[in-house]
Amino acid sequence: MKKNEDFREQIRPVRSIMIVFSIALILLALLGAVIIRNPNLLSNGPEEVEIMAPEIDIDMEGDDRDKIENGIHVRTGLKDAEGLMAVVNNCTNCHSAELVIQNRMDRERWIGTIRWMQETQNLWDLGENEAIILDYLVTNYPVINTGRRAPLTDVEWYTLNE
Amino acid sequence: MERRIFVKRTALVSLAGILGAEIVFGAHMPDDYDLLGLQDPDPFKMFGKDREMKVLNSKPWNMEAVAHLLDDRITPNPYIFIRNNGQVPGAINEKEWTMTIDGESVIAPKTFSLEELKTEFPHHTYQLTLECGGNGRKEFNPPAKGNQWDIGAVYCASWTGVRLRDVLEAVGIKDDAVYIGYHAVDEHLSGDPTKEVISRGVPMSKALQDETLLAFRMNGEDIPLAHGFPLRLVCGGWPASTSGKWVNRISVRNIIHDGEKMTGSSYKMPRNPVAPGMEVKDGDMDIIESMPVKSLITYPRSGAEIASGKKLNIRGHAWAGELAVSKVYYSIDFGATWSDCTLEKPANRLAWQHFKASINFPEPGYYEVWARAEDTNGISQPMLVPGWNPKGYLNNACHRIAVKII
Numbered sequence: 001m002k003k004n005e006d007f008r009e010q011i012r013p014v015r016s017i018m019i020v021f022s023i024a025l026i027l028l029a030l031l032g033a034v035i036i037r038n039p040n041l042l043s044n045g046p047e048e049v050e051i052m053a054p055e056i057d058i059d060m061e062g063d064d065r066d067k068i069e070n071g072i073h074v075r076t077g078l079k080d081a082e083g084l085m086a087v088v089n090n091c092t093n094c095h096s097a098e099l100v101i102q103n104r105m106d107r108e109r110w111i112g113t114i115r116w117m118q119e120t121q122n123l124w125d126l127g128e129n130e131a132i133i134l135d136y137l138v139t140n141y142p143v144i145n146t147g148r149r150a151p152l153t154d155v156e157w158y159t160l161n162e
Numbered sequence: 163m164e165r166r167i168f169v170k171r172t173a174l175v176s177l178a179g180i181l182g183a184e185i186v187f188g189a190h191m192p193d194d195y196d197l198l199g200l201q202d203p204d205p206f207k208m209f210g211k212d213r214e215m216k217v218l219n220s221k222p223w224n225m226e227a228v229a230h231l232l233d234d235r236i237t238p239n240p241y242i243f244i245r246n247n248g249q250v251p252g253a254i255n256e257k258e259w260t261m262t263i264d265g266e267s268v269i270a271p272k273t274f275s276l277e278e279l280k281t282e283f284p285h286h287t288y289q290l291t292l293e294c295g296g297n298g299r300k301e302f303n304p305p306a307k308g309n310q311w312d313i314g315a316v317y318c319a320s321w322t323g324v325r326l327r328d329v330l331e332a333v334g335i336k337d338d339a340v341y342i343g344y345h346a347v348d349e350h351l352s353g354d355p356t357k358e359v360i361s362r363g364v365p366m367s368k369a370l371q372d373e374t375l376l377a378f379r380m381n382g383e384d385i386p387l388a389h390g391f392p393l394r395l396v397c398g399g400w401p402a403s404t405s406g407k408w409v410n411r412i413s414v415r416n417i418i419h420d421g422e423k424m425t426g427s428s429y430k431m432p433r434n435p436v437a438p439g440m441e442v443k444d445g446d447m448d449i450i451e452s453m454p455v456k457s458l459i460t461y462p463r464s465g466a467e468i469a470s471g472k473k474l475n476i477r478g479h480a481w482a483g484e485l486a487v488s489k490v491y492y493s494i495d496f497g498a499t500w501s502d503c504t505l506e507k508p509a510n511r512l513a514w515q516h517f518k519a520s521i522n523f524p525e526p527g528y529y530e531v532w533a534r535a536e537d538t539n540g541i542s543q544p545m546l547v548p549g550w551n552p553k554g555y556l557n558n559a560c561h562r563i564a565v566k567i568i
Contacts, residue, residue: 094221094351094352095219095221095222095351096219096220096221098217098218098219098220099218099219099221099309102218102219102309102310103305103307103308103310104305105304105305105307106304109304109307113307120426121351121352122350122352122354122357143304143305145303146301146303147303148303148546148547149301149545149546149547149559150301152464152530152562152563152564155464155465155564156464156465157465157467157566158463158465158466158467159466159467159468160462160466160467160468160474162468162472162475
């Protein structure tokens with residue numbers, strides 16, 4: 001509870017800023033993200049917040065929007081490898097990267113999927129990025145042969161007393 | 163750390179999704195809660211879901227249960243899977259909500275307010291099993307594209323509403339009616355307002371069933387936003403995509419409804435069996451109607467270690483689309499022998515049925531308990547993943563849990 005009050009206390013100045021600069025709500029969401037990331041921002045003047053808010057590409061604590069941690073692009077969860085940014089920039093606008101990561105297809109089926117998205121889902125022409133994206137997908141998220149019925153894996157054992 | 167990443171990643175999630183939170187939790191919010199931008203877009207909080215639910219996709223939101231979460235006889239909201247094709251609608255004004263019945267096969271189109279629907283027609287309540295057509299997709303090999311659902315895209319809730327049949331009869335339907343198609347207010351992921359997200363439907367025979375409802379309550383309360391508030395078409399036993407959420411229009415068609423996700427390869431199975439990975443032309447596919455027989459062991463959770471000499475009591479649910487389940491069996495020897503489970507009758511047609519069994523194990527060691535249900539036509543679940551299909555629908559393979567006797 002105390003934490004909550006502190007938090008509320010901290011965000012009070014921001015609230016008035018938001019009222020003053022009541023831009024689009026999306027922008028507010030971005031600003032919120034910025035503040036949760038770094039509450040120190042609140043001690044800065046409103047001028048600075050105003051500058052920061054629309055800029056999502058901010059670098060703080062040496063941490064940036066496309067930070068890689070343990071070989072993973074933090075913002076999307078995609079593997080860091082050649083072609084990563086082409087995938088981030090073209091494939092995570094309409095749907096999340098989770099949809100890419102959980103799907104495993106060979107080149108032909110990925111092409112089919114891209115064509116389907118272009119024909120029905122407003123995906124643009126990928127140009128020379130298409131080959132880069134396909135290479136990235138089939139290299140980093142290859143098809144795994146699971147047979148006709150995969151064994152049970154990742155069983156978490158626990159003692160059951162009835 | 164994790165939270166920060168999450169906030170960062172989801173800060174761009176649709177405005178509608180964020181607004182959705184306000185409706186779901188309106189009652190719990192402090193009065194001075196107005197900083198929408200600072201609200202943590204936590205999907206579990208936003209949709210009132212249990213934290214053990216698995217998020218498959220954050221844009222659009224898709225989330226499923228794990229088996230043991232589905233233990234309740236009537237599934238409470240925290241364990242109900244979420245499948246969205248588009249964006250969850252934002253602010254919804256229930257008082258201004260209308261339902262229009264139109265299409266080639268109505269005598270004259272008519273619009274009802276939600277209030278009129280509620281007051282002019284008798285209310286009915288049914289427990290109805292809704293399962294995603296792609297539930298189990300994860301197991302298909304080669305993989306099928308789409309959300310990789312495991313076993314948790316199914317539930318049985320209690321729905322209250324008016325019969326679609328009563329409403330259609332009040333409007334007046336021509337003899338040439340063959341199908342109904344729903345229309346709803348969710349927005350396309352690309353933000354293109356001219357694109358409809360999903361507009362599916364069912365043949366008249368299904369539309370006119372007693373249990374096919376225009377529902378405004380789920381489990382005795384307003385339907386949660388993610389599940390179609392304020393009005394949902396509910397067609398129990400059929401792919402859950404036929405149960406349109408946020409519906410405001412139903413078209414009575416003189417052709418098979420040709421809305422979004424009715425054409426192409428969506429929700430269709432090859433007419434004839436195909437080899438895994440084979441290309442199938444759209445014209446060689448049929449629209450999925452009733453879901454197949456299936457069962458789920460919801461107790462105990464997989465991974466139970468029990469002392470030698472003790473019995474293990476298992477329980478779960480079984481369902482069979484349009485049909486009922488006539489038998490459920492279990493096996494602890496990978497299908498070499500099967501024993502009967504005790505099976506209850508459904509609460510009503512299209513409700514899932516509860517089964518239980520008490521199992522003795524002959525000696526210490528590793529076991530798997532497999533459950534297999536059989537429908538009233540004598541068709542049962544396969545132990546292997548059934549016929550491969552391009553979109554990975556209708557995997558009704560037996561569910562199993564791991565058990566160790568110590």
